[in-house]
Amino acid sequence: MLFQLSLDVDAHIASTPGSRETAVGGVTRGRLGPGDTVTWRAWHLGVRWRMTSRVETEGWDEPRTFTDRQVRGPFRAFAHVHTFVPTTAGTLMIDEVTLASPLLAALSERVVLVPYLRWLLRRRADLLVEAAERPRPPLSTG
Template sequence: MTTIKLITKINAPIQLVFDLNRNIDIHKLSTSKSKEIAMDGVTSGLINKGETVTWRGKHFGFYLKHKSVIPEMEHPNYFVDEMLEVHFKKFRHHHCFVQEGLNTIVTDTIEYQTPFWIFGKIFDQLILKNYLTRFIKERNNYIKKVAENQ
């Protein structure tokens, strides 16, 4: 199991940051490099607990599809998205939000497990972990710019 933990400080209220992180339209804009589109389930606006979204995006030169569900959510402190139909054995992304003065501290904790035994582990160490870290950092930077310019 691989874990990625990222902390982002955003100068904006917690409710705004929480909502931007679960906004399907913002996700599409923040991941424009990979041409992400929501194909099924909640395809625009805010996603809530128990709801699903099916994404299609270009990663590593291939169009890949995955379905995610929001199994846990507590406004405006955290939510979890978990991939259901995916190329991973397991993928869980925990989003945590804490208000500190005028700032919101966002902690992303991503836990995943690759398939294909040793080959998956090698791919993860050489390429995947860095790719996912960069992907989430770019997404967070986009959300930060939107939130701080409200």
């Protein structure tokens, strides 16, 4: 369930309320799949961002892992590996981000950007877990 939610554009938007994220290009609703792109527009750290990401076909292993990578945007490089590990208590979600920013010196990147991304990803993960655990209405048979 968390694997699918992590690929859902609408769930992504709902899980990032403070940044006013919207999908403005590529797949803008529903679930992303291997090879799909989405262009996001958002406000982060007081700056308007626009980034196009592609869900990589290499490394796609549903329901265990997938990677999205920036193909156009503010970073010199940005890759986000999503890993889902079943446990006896549910599913462990692991986010691993590799980035390089042309706008910030290495120190600013470590002091400002990396802690902000950690906070953002933790908040997003918490909201996705809430959505996955939310009771769903029964299906209608009539």
